[in-house]
Amino acid sequence: MPGKRDTIVVNDDGNKTTYQKRILLYTIREAYVLFLTEHAGISLGRTVFAELCPKHVVVTSSMAHRVCVCIYYENVNLLLNILCKHINESQCSNLHSFTSVLVWDESNYDLMSSNCFMCSNYFDLYVKSNVTDKNVQIRWYQWKHINGYATKKEQQSSVEQCIEALSSQSVSISTANASCGNDNYSFSLVSDNISHDKYCINSCITSVINKMKEELPSLEEILLFSDGTASQFKQRYLFHNLTRISNNFKLCLSWHFFATSHAKGVVDAIGGTVKRLVWQ
Known part of the structure; x- marks a missing residue:
């Protein structure tokens, strides 16, 4: 977790050590199944497995709901990280900067819901018109659900196709x-x-x-x-x-x-x- 206060002090044999909290994206059950798959020769119950989890590793249910860790959020970030290199004067290095370009007030619900005619051309004005070469082929990674697990897969497409995908309207x-x-x-x-x-x-x-x-x-x-x-x-x-x-x-x-x-x-x-x- 990125916050300065998102830490935990662990007592290791009398020595206090401060660790930054880490988020376990799997459930304990899913992590346990993965452990058994990778270590087939080890006999370990799920209760003991849960107790052995490091103190600074927290499950998603115990974290504050201020950080999105879903694959949809991360997939947009992964695409923007590559796409920003092909856009002049780009402020699209991450999702936060990208949304700030599209509307003039991120705290306004109507604007963020695409209900403002004043912001309707911001994407064309600040993003689409600043593309350096729309025919360049780029590679980036996206999270995919495969056999019940989230796996990173490499993608390839042109800058133009990626821009069109980002500009698609919700219905x-x-x-x-x-x-x-x-x-x-x-x-x-x-x-x-x-x-x-x-x-x-x-x-x-x-x-x-x-x-x-x-x-x-x-x-x-x-x-x-x-x-x-x-x-x-x-x-x-x-x-x-x-x-x-x-x-x-x-x-x-x-x-x-x-x-x-x-x-x-x-x-x-x-x-x-x-x-x-x-x-x-």
């Missing part, structure tokens, strides 16, 4: 599934609006009902089921809006909420399938 996916008798209808609504607020949900519901009315002209009643997310579903604005939608479409609508942590279903599978197809 949101709203999924729905409708059943009528033996017929099923799956919906995946993609939008560049990533707010996930009540207005976005209203647009999605309206779009789905419009499509269902086209498929089933004699439709009279719809039973809606969802989780209890307050920002999207379980709120007074949505309930008020249901009366308007019901009157507009001449439908009888009712909304039902799943119990907490019990809303996993086909809509999650639809979203997972769409994301997998995009990444392929």
Whole structure:
């Protein structure tokens, strides 16, 4: 851990030694399995293995949530470390400097959520236009999940392709599934609006009902089921809006909420399938 105070004093046979804390990215169970794999001839229980862990090595659950150690964060850093060498006046040596170039105020939530038109051209202005040679082939490392373990793999691509990958915009996916008798209808609504607020949900519901009315002209009643997310579903604005939608479409609508942590279903599978197809 990088902080000046992120240290621990260990008593080694009467001698006090100060160590910088280290983060164990694996769980104790995962580290134990790796140990047995590499030292097949040693018989050691997991409890003893955990007790032998150095005092200055801490698990991720005991660290402060101020440092991101996930592979997504690190992969962007690894790419920026190489890419900055091919950008004039580059301030993109790491993720922090990169985000500071893209917005004028990192503490503003709307700016960091790409909801500011003033910052929309910052990437082209400060990054894309300063590329020295977009056709240069570069090599860098990325963390990949292979057989359940995170492994560094070398990547190769042109500077132009890397820049395009960094400039790709985020989108949101709203999924729905409708059943009528033996017929099923799956919906995946993609939008560049990533707010996930009540207005976005209203647009999605309206779009789905419009499509269902086209498929089933004699439709009279719809039973809606969802989780209890307050920002999207379980709120007074949505309930008020249901009366308007019901009157507009001449439908009888009712909304039902799943119990907490019990809303996993086909809509999650639809979203997972769409994301997998995009990444392929």
